[in-house]
Amino acid sequence: MTKEHLINLTSLKKNQHAVIVAITAGHKPAKRLADMGLTPNTPIMIVRKTLFCGTIEVKVRGSNLILGKSIASKILVKKI
Amino acid sequence: MSDQKINIALAGYANVGKSVIFNHLTGLHQHIGNWPGKTIEKAEGTLHYKGHTIDVLDLPGIYSLSTYSLEELITREYIISAKPDFIVNVIDATNLERNLILTLQLLELDKPMILVLNMVNLLKRSGIIIDFKKLELILGIPVIPVIAIQGKGLTESLDRGINLISQEPNPNALPYGKEVEDRIKQLCQILQNTDLPYPKRFIAIKLLEKDAVIEKHLAQSNREVLEKAQQLNLELEKIHGHNSSIVIADERCHLASQIAKQVMTVTKPEKISAHEALDILTGHKIWGYPVMIAILGLIFFTVFKSGNYISSAIQQSLSGFQSYFYSVFGNSVLTALAWGGIASLIALIEIALPYILPFYLFLFFLEDFGYLARAAYLMDHLMHKLGIHGKACIPLILGFGCNVPACLSCRIMETQRERFITGLLTVFIPCSAVTVIVAGLVGKYLGIGWALGLYFLVFLIIFILGKVVSIITPGEPTELIMEMPSYKFPHIKTIALQTWFQLKEFIYIAAPIVIISGIIIEGAYWAKLLTPVNDFLAPITVQWLGLPAITGTLLIFGILRKELILVMLASILGTADFSKALSQTQMLILALVSMLYIPCAATIAALYKEFGWQKALLITVFKIALAIVAGGLVLRLLNVLNFHSF
């Protein structure tokens, strides 16, 4: 995979699917996400976003999570 | 094995129904609702079942057994130190895959365990079919489908758990990938007697996960193990390219996903359900906001209208009671005192109950339905401007009911700083008792527009306050990561029960306080003690705030419970027709001051518990000062604008 294909979660649109490639957040939030099932290679879907690219609701492993803007921007994904 | 004492612990993700099960088993009433993070402290209860005495432990929901948050560490230690005879791992059947990640960790504790697959009644709606028997075969522990809210499957769970006690725990080995398993084995081999209460395999895995607490514990006794672990971690990181703690988490996710795939089939339902449609509307990026305002508006409108109606009806039916009372018992100091108590009780029933009960019904409905999490999602952006994040909305909305549980629920915020800011803002939210004052004075005599205006003013103050506090206590807000619960149509019985507990609190706590306060005021009146108190406070109440002198006494009683302000006024006046004693301006100012001034005694206690006495004192003093300043300023503003008052 070349670097160009990597985008962060916030730039996906509603209903788009992607696969997590890396999480560039600090150790604690990254561990939290991993504990909740967001690890590299996990498929992820955007359920909805609030206005102004704010908060994102995603579907991961069959259930929904909400992610703040700053953590979402640290989740790098590639579109599928 | 009858009359045996058994300990069990309920463990699992947040919002999976642990407390519903706990309440069902023990007859106690832990806070339940449809958002993650309600249970903040362990709770214990007992149950007598088939000759056994079973001690049940309800624990806060956790997402992992690693030490991300203090709660998780505490919960992990409780699970061990409570020495449960078996662990009841409650999981949400509609969220099987992610819940299994924690199940795998709990299994590593090597305790007898049963898996309670809760909410199976929601599976059909989501188009999910789970093969329970197969799951049981794969895990090697009992798996029981349960509908906690209806109590279905709970006795079977107990029976199968009790059966486990006499057996050796025998769950299937669920190995991770080879390179991880090898390293776990290497660590297990050199792990000497640690005085940690965990099994060796668990410690080894936690070392690969860089668990700070376990590392610290082994720092003295097992230096060489730590060094070995560090070396193995580096190797893992080289192979996988990321932190070894993530490698382990990833292994677990992988395993959970494998298991879920084998036992679960999902067919997407063809048409969207009513719940989904509501979810789409209430969480919509544009429509979500007007809907939110409409919901809150509807609640206040209905509560004000129906409250006024019921309150007037009760008032009329009880109007002749005072003269009847005196005609029967005669006129003496003693009867006057007794009447003071009775009149206050009547005022409580007349003025407070008609507003508080419907209000709680609405609030519990929203909470159990799952709306609070949507509010958190929608308001996250705005909350960031106050240095906190969307989750803070949950305590803030709960605050409309009662500030005390709202203060306690500030623990869903991650850092001390966020908890404090959220707590501070929460105690500015007008609780149901304050709503009684606003509705009974302003809503009734000036109209609903003025009442809503007061709310708007308070919200503005909260926003400015949050802004200022977030600037003077610098720090980045933590990242918002929260599970979004699906909408669940509330069980009517649950809501009825929750409202009943509220009513019970009214009968057992509010009523005695009100009666005693009524007698004290009546006695003080006879002993001519009211005047000195009122005179003492007159520079503030009369001169600065333009209120009648008696409000001095009322505001002091209001510290006990806010509704006392209005209830005592009615009892002193001998009528709930407040227009006889207060002008419209005075009603507005009294309502505003009641909204803002000192938190009630129970809230101060909650603040003390959560934030320590210094912060509790600070908030208390600040609120009093703010109420005085704001009340006086609004009065002068109304005078300048020539507000029509009569």
Ligand SMILES: Nc1nc2c(ncn2[C@@H]2O[C@H](COP(=O)(O)OP(=O)(O)OP(=O)(O)O)[C@@H](O)[C@H]2O)c(=O)[nH]1
């Ligand atoms: N439909 C349905 N809803 C359920 C069932 N069991 C629990 N619930 C609902 O799930 C929600 C969460 O239940 P709780 O018992 O409060 O969850 P908890 O695991 O104690 O949550 P925390 O204390 O926040 O960790 C509540 O709204 C319950 O009404 C069930 O069997 N069916």
Ligand SMILES: [Mg+2]
């Ligand atoms: Mg609970």
